[in-house]
Amino acid sequence: MKKVLVVDDSIIILRIYRHILEKQGYQFITANNGREALEKLQAEVVDLVVTDLMMPEMDGMSLLETIRASDNLRHIPVIMVTANGQVHNEERANRLGVNGFLTKPTSSWDLIEAVSGQLAQ
Numbered sequence: 001m002k003k004v005l006v007v008d009d010s011i012i013i014l015r016i017y018r019h020i021l022e023k024q025g026y027q028f029i030t031a032n033n034g035r036e037a038l039e040k041l042q043a044e045v046v047d048l049v050v051t052d053l054m055m056p057e058m059d060g061m062s063l064l065e066t067i068r069a070s071d072n073l074r075h076i077p078v079i080m081v082t083a084n085g086q087v088h089n090e091e092r093a094n095r096l097g098v099n100g101f102l103t104k105p106t107s108s109w110d111l112i113e114a115v116s117g118q119l120a121q
Contacts, residue, residue, distance in 0.1 A: 002119045003027040003044070007037040007051040007063065008081075017050065020108050021115065034058025038066060041073055048118055050111075053082035053089060061092060068097045077118040081106055 004026045006017045014030050021028050029044065031037035033055045040046070049067065051060040058066075060080050067073045079100035080093050090101050100114045 001025065001027045002047040003029065004048045004050060004115060005029050005031060005037060005040055005044075005046045007031045007034065007049065007055070007060065009033060009052065009055045013052070017111065020111055024112055024116070026115070026119075034060065034063035034066070037063055041067070041076070046076060048115060049076055049078045050115065051078060051080055053080055053093075061089070061096070064093060064096050064098055077121075079114050079118065081111075 004021055006014060006028065008014055009032050018028050029040060029046070031040050034051070035058045037049065037051065051063055053060040060082070064078050064080065067076060067078060077099040079102060080098050081102045081104060082089060083104040093101055099118050102110055102114055
């Protein structure tokens with residue numbers, strides 16, 4: 001079973017994503033910010049990270065940058081989700097090596113398609 005780490009500071013978003021992804025057969029773990037996500041990535045084997053952009057303590061862009069700079073983590077696909085769909089955010093995420101970029105509100109279908117597309121590779 002593939003394990004997905006979802007990083008978001010919204011409990012509501014985490015619950016919605018859990019419902020969607022567990023229904024698809026994925027194992028699901030959460031973190032409330034980038035720092036917590038890095039701790040989980042050091043402790044567990046994760047197949048994919050889905051992260052919000054705007055979060056306290058460490059945002060999604062900093063998390064992505066740290067993952068890509070790590071020899072142990074850089075292979076993990078990262079999908080970024082944001083309510084702030086500004087082009088410069090997507091361009092920066094692409095430069096840092098993001099695997100997918102979704103804009104909130106994200107439909108269940110778009111989330112499932114993005115996650116399954118990355119995990120099928």
